Amino acid sequence: MFSYTFHWRAAFQALPQMLAGAVVTLEIAVLSMIIGIVCGIFLALASGSHSKILRGAAAVWIETARNTPALLQIYMAYFGLGSLGIHINSFAALLAGIAFNNAGYLAETFRGGLRGVPETQARAARSLGMTAPQAFRIIVLPQMMRIVFYPLTNQMVWAVLMTSLGVIVGLDNDLTGVTQNLNVLTFRTFEFFTIAAGFYYVIAKIITLSARALGWRLFRY
Amino acid sequence: MIEIQDIHKSFGSLEVLKGVSLNVEKGEVVSVIGGSGSGKSTMLMCINGLEKIQRGRILVDGTDVHARNTDLNKLRRKIGIVFQQWNAFPHLTVLENVMLAPRKVLGRSRQDAEAVAVQRLTDVGLAEKLKVYPSKLSGGQQQRMAIARALAMEPDYMLFDEVTSALDPQLVGEVLDTLRMLSSKGMTMIVVTHEIAFAREVSDRVAFFHQGRIHEIGSPEHVIGNPQQPETIAFLKSVL
Numbered sequence: 001m002f003s004y005t006f007h008w009r010a011a012f013q014a015l016p017q018m019l020a021g022a023v024v025t026l027e028i029a030v031l032s033m034i035i036g037i038v039c040g041i042f043l044a045l046a047s048g049s050h051s052k053i054l055r056g057a058a059a060v061w062i063e064t065a066r067n068t069p070a071l072l073q074i075y076m077a078y079f080g081l082g083s084l085g086i087h088i089n090s091f092a093a094l095l096a097g098i099a100f101n102n103a104g105y106l107a108e109t110f111r112g113g114l115r116g117v118p119e120t121q122a123r124a125a126r127s128l129g130m131t132a133p134q135a136f137r138i139i140v141l142p143q144m145m146r147i148v149f150y151p152l153t154n155q156m157v158w159a160v161l162m163t164s165l166g167v168i169v170g171l172d173n174d175l176t177g178v179t180q181n182l183n184v185l186t187f188r189t190f191e192f193f194t195i196a197a198g199f200y201y202v203i204a205k206i207i208t209l210s211a212r213a214l215g216w217r218l219f220r221y
Numbered sequence: 222m223i224e225i226q227d228i229h230k231s232f233g234s235l236e237v238l239k240g241v242s243l244n245v246e247k248g249e250v251v252s253v254i255g256g257s258g259s260g261k262s263t264m265l266m267c268i269n270g271l272e273k274i275q276r277g278r279i280l281v282d283g284t285d286v287h288a289r290n291t292d293l294n295k296l297r298r299k300i301g302i303v304f305q306q307w308n309a310f311p312h313l314t315v316l317e318n319v320m321l322a323p324r325k326v327l328g329r330s331r332q333d334a335e336a337v338a339v340q341r342l343t344d345v346g347l348a349e350k351l352k353v354y355p356s357k358l359s360g361g362q363q364q365r366m367a368i369a370r371a372l373a374m375e376p377d378y379m380l381f382d383e384v385t386s387a388l389d390p391q392l393v394g395e396v397l398d399t400l401r402m403l404s405s406k407g408m409t410m411i412v413v414t415h416e417i418a419f420a421r422e423v424s425d426r427v428a429f430f431h432q433g434r435i436h437e438i439g440s441p442e443h444v445i446g447n448p449q450q451p452e453t454i455a456f457l458k459s460v461l
Contacts, residue, residue, distance in 0.1 A: 127269060127300075129322060130294070130325060138321065143311065
């Protein structure tokens with residue numbers, strides 16, 4: 001009943017290719033986080049602003065990002081924009097989709113984080129003659145980052161795992177893309193995907209552990 | 222000179238200041254006493270534009286604080302304020318807390334800002350704590366750091382908002398000593414305080430706030446030593 005014979009050798013020979021794929025995966029995840037953090041901060045500020053238009057726009061983004069599948073968001077970036085005449089390659093589409101998703105989730109995280117920094121901090125900064133943007137950047141933001149640091153780490157891991165969706169828009173050089181190609185060529189499905197899973201696990205673990213180390217260094221107060 | 226002319230301030234339907242007028246000359250120390258919610262702290266926040274007013278005006282060296290074209294950030298450089306909750310910046314060391322505004326607001330070099338900061342921190346007795354984070358300091362030390370932080374901007378005026386109210390009783394003295402030092406150096410100060418004895422000792426004038434107005438004002442001997450208004454007498458009786 002269980003007649004599958006494992007062939008690990010072929011799989012192990014493909015390790016360098018998969019490693020190269022893992023690097024692409026990490027690249028997309030890191031870029032999507034950088035974009036996501038920047039957009040997320042602006043979304044958090046927009047959703048707390050006095051302008052109805054800004055609040056509305058932020059709400060649409062956040063609601064869509066959080067309440068629809070990431071798969072559809074990536075699909076929309078590739079095929080949706082494509083049908084509007086905006087053609088981007090699969091790498092960019094995946095990156096845009098994940099960044100959009102990250103920004104939505106992070107905006108909520110940041111909004112909570114901002115609430116965790118007492119208003120009196122900004123007030124004290126303003127009383128020293130700082131402008132509102134200075135007070136935010138130098139006083140509020142660093143304190144907020146401490147509060148949201150671990151949720152941020154979670155989102156980073158989540159971003160890495162989401163990159164595996166790139167295969168639906170034809171991405172073939174990230175970890176899942178490479179693995180899928182090898183699978184099609186050799187039909188060693190179980191071996192290749194096990195190794196791929198191992199790679200994802202290790203990447204996620206490295207992120208969590210290095211974040212912990214970084215947090216230790218950054219937030220000594 | 223600070224000129225407060227008939228200012229009115231409401232939070233929603235609650236009128237906190239109901240026409241307050243007060244002039245503070247250069248070098249003068251004015252203490253403001255009165256019950257909680259009488260509008261003392263709110264007045265301070267209005268002086269440096271942290272709170273808006275609905276009526277009246279406030280002139281600082283002739284500049285209308287609440288005029289539309291007034292550069293508040295620039296104005297605030299010459300008005301130092303210290304809060305009841307000292308508001309230390311927890312992610313910065315004591316030295317960084319004090320250096321920050323001179324560098325970012327006045328554009329001083331790192332060396333200059335550090336030299337001034339060390340000097341001010343020495344003045345308030347914190348020379349040993351430069352590299353420490355505020356969370357490692359006592360309340361009194363944090364409050365003295367906040368005073369040094371305001372002084373590092375070399376302000377012409379200092380506003381103190383119940384700076385000892387959140388402190389343990391045994392820490393009040395060290396902060397009051399710092400204020401004494403400042404007044405002896407001729408700093409112009411408005412001191413909102415519950416420390417009546419202190420107000421009597423350092424002030425040129427004392428203002429008694431009651432229900433959003435200055436109810437009685439004059440020399441400490443007059444307002445604290447020999448008050449005329451029944452509300453002032455009742456207040457002093459309740460706190461002394």
